[in-house]
Each structure stands twice: as C-alpha cells, then as structure tokens.
Amino acid sequence: MTTQAADAAGSDKLDSGVLKVAGVVVLGAIMSILDITVVSVALPTFQRDFNATYATVAWTMTAYTLALATVIPITGWAADRFGTKRLYLLSLTLFVGGSVLCSVAWDIGPLIVFRALQGLGGGMLMPLGMTIMTRAAGPDRVGRVMAVLGVPMLLGPIGGPILGGWLIEAAGWHWIFLINLPIGVIAFVLSLRILPKDKPQPSESFDFLGMLLLSPGLALFLYGVSSVPGEGTVAAGKVLIPALIGLALLVSFVLHALRKEHALIDLGLFKNRNLTISTTTLSLFTVAFMGAMLLLPSYFLQVRGETTLHAGLLIAPQGLGAMLTMPMAGRLTDRIGPGKLVLPGIVLIALGMSAFTQVTADSSYVLLLGALFVSGLGMGMTMMPIMSAALASLTHQQVARGSTMMNIIQQTAGSIGTAVMSVILTNQVLNSPEATAYSAVTQGQVPASQVAPAVLDQGQSSLADAFGHTYTIAVVLLALCLIPAFFLPRKRIEKAPDATDEALPVAVGMH
Structure with a gap:
C-alpha cells in the first residue's frame, strides 16, 4: 500500500485523490440527471414544433427510461470484466453522442430513437459512478462519498427546470441537448486523466x-x-x-x-441484512418521493399559472434545505449509522409534504416554500444514508454488483411512483368537470373565452383539491417507510471481513 493510501486508510476525511475522483463522477452524474429534468420541461415545445400529441412526445422520456432499464443489469458484470474506467468513458461517449444526435433531430420519431441511444450511456453513468467512488474511498467513508454523489441528485430537480426553461426561451430546444457536448468533453478528458487505471478482475462467464x-x-x-x-x-x-x-x-x-x-444480478447479496433492509426502505421511499416530486412543478404550472422558469425557481428551497443537511448526514452516517438519521429525515419530509395535502388555489407561497425547505432538510438526511447502509458492509468485489442492483431498484420504484401519482391525480381531475375544463384551458386545448369565469374559478379550486388528495397518498406512503427504516443500523456499520484497505489505492494518482 502506498503512503498516501495508508494515510487515507487511517483518516476519516476524504483525501485529495478521492475528491478528484468524486469531482469527475459528479460531473458525469450531473449531466445525466439534469438531462432527465430538463427534457421534462420541453415536452410542450416538442408538441408544438413537431405537431405531435402529448402521449407521443412523452416517449422522449419513456425511451430514455427503457434504455436505462435495459443496460443497467449488465453494468456490474461489464465493470468486473472490462474495468470501470473504460466502461465509464464508453458511457460518456454514448451519452454525449446521443445528445448531439438529439439536437439535430428533424422529427419526433428520430428524437425518440436518439433519446434511447442517449439512455444507453446515461444508464451506466450512475451505477459506475457509485462503484468508482465507493472503491476509491473504502468502506469506512461510504457515507461521505454518497453525500458527494447526492449533489447531482439535488441539482437535477433544482437546476433542470430552471436551465431547461431558460435555454428553451433564450436559444431553442436544441440547446437542452447541445449543452451536454462541452460538459461531456470536459468530463471525458478529466476521466481519462484522473480515474485510476483499470484492474479488471478475472470475471466469470457472462450470464x-x-x-x-x-x-x-x-x-x-x-x-x-x-x-x-x-x-x-x-x-x-x-x-x-x-x-x-x-x-x-x-x-x-x-x-x-x-x-x-x-x-447477472447476485441475489445472494440479499443475505446481507443491511442491504435487504436498505433496499426495502429505498423502494418505498422512492415510490413516494419520486411520485411527489412529479407533482411539485405541475401544481405551480397548472394551478397557479406560473411560467416554467418560475416553477423551477419555486421548487429550489427543497434543494437548498437538502444542501444544508446532506454533508452533515454523510459525516454522521459513517460514525453513528444511518438509522439515527433516516428516521427523523422521513418525518421531516412527511411534515413538509403535509402542507401540500391542504393546498388551495391561493395557498401562501411563504407557507409552501417553507414546507419545501423542511422537506429538503429531511431529504438530505434520507436517501444517501439509505444507500450508504446498503453498500458499506459489502466486500470490495461485491460493490459493482450491489450498486447496479440498487440502481435497478431505484429506477423501477421511481417509474412506479410517477405512474401511480399520475393516475391518482388524473382520476381526481376527471372526477371533476370543472377541474377538467380548467386543465384544458391551462394546457391550451380550449380558449379561456369559451369557458365561463365562474367555471374557471371553480375549476382552479377543484384542481388544487385534486393535488391535495394526491399528496395525501404520498404522505401515507412516506409514513410506511418508517417501518423498514426502524430496522436500519443505529451504530457504525462494520465493514465485511474481506473488505480490506485494498480498495483505497485506487483513489490516488493521476493516469
């Protein structure tokens, strides 16, 4: 072991080598996560420019998700077989290449195909990033590196709608994809220089x-x-x-x-109690939280009539709250265990979301933004400690497979959550003729002049009620997360017997 690695092993702090690796990984993750939220803002623009229905343009999101689901399962095996650095560089190339092709799409069909190509690269970036960072820092500092990796998860929901709204208004929808080109080139060059050389392990035959x-x-x-x-x-x-x-x-x-x-996926990992409890908690949490996140911009856009840019800015307090607690949670997770942080974190999120169960057409923005801030404080104490609990007790050889499995679970739960909340909200709206009429007006399907003012007022109020009822379901699902979270470790997680400090030397050196 090198002197630098030995110092890292004996220290709780993230040394410069780990921080450099973290910076490279975060850059790629930001690009991938931002792209998801940026494109969600562009759907109405795609409808207008390509003369397509909403159901058709929504496939620009679905194709990306399906490509992610297809490629994530093989990431763990490929990382063991070919090395994480090579695979990470390939992922960046696919993602940036797909982005450039998306920017020159001439119709909605080619755009959907190019989004799928982009998803093949994006699907590998996050699990590979988790693997690279966990191996670089070693098992004793998983909480801290997960906190660092949480940065793009915060910036995506905050910056995506803001960046997307600004780019579309200032330069056109093509630039929500072209913006990935300079970022991707920088990430590729830094990855080539900073990420440690690959040491592929002798891999078993492909399943x-x-x-x-x-x-x-x-x-x-x-x-x-x-x-x-x-x-x-x-x-x-x-x-x-x-x-x-x-x-x-x-x-x-x-x-x-x-x-x-x-x-292909080692189900034997579920024999690890911490991983089993963590994945159960993560599944319930992602269903509730991702579904609720979908509703936030929709309320401000549809009920309050805000612009896309303003809606993005109004959601920002949630990310700001998480930024305050996430670094602290990363440090404390490694010292006191995740259970003591996740339980109060879930309670804070539920308290913040409770304000939205009572939302009206003219609810105070001070109250709503304050509730989002409280929810963000809880968010910073929840997701990364859960993932840390899952990965901290895995061996060096198990990390790639473990992070791949966690990403599959998170992706699937997120898709289920957004679908469930969408259906609940849609049915609530359809049950109210006034809310249906108001939605048709706000989406530009019916001119406001053709609807009586009294119907519009009633429709706005009914639509707000529909959001409130849907948020009630989200809060109930969050409360259910407390059951598995209660069994998370409430003390420092001991690393696996063979998860030795051999993981640490990969954090150092420029290659």
Whole structure:
C-alpha cells in the first residue's frame, strides 16, 4: 500500500485523490440527471414544433427510461470484466453522442430513437459512478462519498427546470441537448486523466440467459407502467400485456438467478441484512418521493399559472434545505449509522409534504416554500444514508454488483411512483368537470373565452383539491417507510471481513 493510501486508510476525511475522483463522477452524474429534468420541461415545445400529441412526445422520456432499464443489469458484470474506467468513458461517449444526435433531430420519431441511444450511456453513468467512488474511498467513508454523489441528485430537480426553461426561451430546444457536448468533453478528458487505471478482475462467464430474462423483463414491465397515465387505467391492454409479460420474465430471472452460481444480478447479496433492509426502505421511499416530486412543478404550472422558469425557481428551497443537511448526514452516517438519521429525515419530509395535502388555489407561497425547505432538510438526511447502509458492509468485489442492483431498484420504484401519482391525480381531475375544463384551458386545448369565469374559478379550486388528495397518498406512503427504516443500523456499520484497505489505492494518482 502506498503512503498516501495508508494515510487515507487511517483518516476519516476524504483525501485529495478521492475528491478528484468524486469531482469527475459528479460531473458525469450531473449531466445525466439534469438531462432527465430538463427534457421534462420541453415536452410542450416538442408538441408544438413537431405537431405531435402529448402521449407521443412523452416517449422522449419513456425511451430514455427503457434504455436505462435495459443496460443497467449488465453494468456490474461489464465493470468486473472490462474495468470501470473504460466502461465509464464508453458511457460518456454514448451519452454525449446521443445528445448531439438529439439536437439535430428533424422529427419526433428520430428524437425518440436518439433519446434511447442517449439512455444507453446515461444508464451506466450512475451505477459506475457509485462503484468508482465507493472503491476509491473504502468502506469506512461510504457515507461521505454518497453525500458527494447526492449533489447531482439535488441539482437535477433544482437546476433542470430552471436551465431547461431558460435555454428553451433564450436559444431553442436544441440547446437542452447541445449543452451536454462541452460538459461531456470536459468530463471525458478529466476521466481519462484522473480515474485510476483499470484492474479488471478475472470475471466469470457472462450470464446470457439472465440478460435475456432481466433486461427485456425490466423494459417491458416499465413500458406497461409508463403507459398507465396515458391510458388512464391499469386494465388497458397496452398496460397489462407488456407489464404481465415483463413480470413473468422477471420472476423467471429470479428463479434462474437462485439456481445459477454467477447470475447477472447476485441475489445472494440479499443475505446481507443491511442491504435487504436498505433496499426495502429505498423502494418505498422512492415510490413516494419520486411520485411527489412529479407533482411539485405541475401544481405551480397548472394551478397557479406560473411560467416554467418560475416553477423551477419555486421548487429550489427543497434543494437548498437538502444542501444544508446532506454533508452533515454523510459525516454522521459513517460514525453513528444511518438509522439515527433516516428516521427523523422521513418525518421531516412527511411534515413538509403535509402542507401540500391542504393546498388551495391561493395557498401562501411563504407557507409552501417553507414546507419545501423542511422537506429538503429531511431529504438530505434520507436517501444517501439509505444507500450508504446498503453498500458499506459489502466486500470490495461485491460493490459493482450491489450498486447496479440498487440502481435497478431505484429506477423501477421511481417509474412506479410517477405512474401511480399520475393516475391518482388524473382520476381526481376527471372526477371533476370543472377541474377538467380548467386543465384544458391551462394546457391550451380550449380558449379561456369559451369557458365561463365562474367555471374557471371553480375549476382552479377543484384542481388544487385534486393535488391535495394526491399528496395525501404520498404522505401515507412516506409514513410506511418508517417501518423498514426502524430496522436500519443505529451504530457504525462494520465493514465485511474481506473488505480490506485494498480498495483505497485506487483513489490516488493521476493516469
């Protein structure tokens, strides 16, 4: 072990080598996560410029998600086989190349295809980044590096709508993709120089059968789930058929993986109690929180009539609150365990969201922004400590597979959460003729002059009520997260016996 690595091993602080690696990984993660939120803002523009329906342009989001689901499962094996640095550079190349192609799309069809290509690269960036950073810092400092990796997760929801709204208004929708080119080039050059040289481990043979079951299974299941809001019901053929086929493939994969010694995803990791409890908590939390995040900009846009840029700015207090607590939570997780942070964090998020269960058409912005800030404080104490709890007790060899599995679970739960909240909100709106009429006006489908002012006023109030009822469901789901979170470790997590300091030397040196 080098002197620098030895010093790192004996210190709780993140040394300069780890921080350089973290900076490179965060740059790539910011680019990937920002892209998701930026594109969500551009959907109305795509509708107008390509003369397409909302259901059609929504596939620019769905295609990206499906590509992510397809490529994430093979990331752990590929990282072991070819090395994380090489795979990370390939991911950046695919993502930036897809971004450039998206910027020159001449119709909605090619744009959807190019978004899928972009998703193939974006799907590998986050699990690879988690693997690189966890190996670089070693098991004793997982909480701190997870806090660093949480930065893009905060900047995405804050900066995405703001950046997207500004770019579309100032330069056109093409630039929400072109902006990735300079960032991607910088990230590629820095990755080439800073990330440690690859030391691929002798890898077991590739689980082709597992891939043929898991990747299409995830893609079909998420396709069905993603189709629920557009169909308005779970019983539609477009929802049920792909979702059931996907579910059957996923069940088949589980049965296959339990019998195979070196499966694509190592389900044996669930023998680790911390990982099992953490993934259960993360699943429930992601369903509730990601679904609720979807509603925030929609309320400000549809009920309050704010511009896209203003809606993005109004959501910012949540990210600011998280920025205050996340660094502290990262330090404390490594010392006192995640349980003592996650439980109060979930309570704070639920308290903040409770204000939105009572939301009206003229609720005080001071109250709402304060509630978002409180919710953000809880957010900073929750997601990264949960992920730290899952990864801290894994061995050096298990980290790539563990981070891949966590990303699959998070992606699937997020898709389910957004679909569930979308359906609940849509049904609430459809149950109110006034809210339906008001929504049609705010979305430009019907001129305001054709609707009586009294109906518009009543419709605005009914639409606000629909958001309030939907937020009530989100708060209940968050409260359920307290059950598995109660079993998270409340003391420092001991690293696995063979998770030695061999992980540390990769943090140092320029290559």
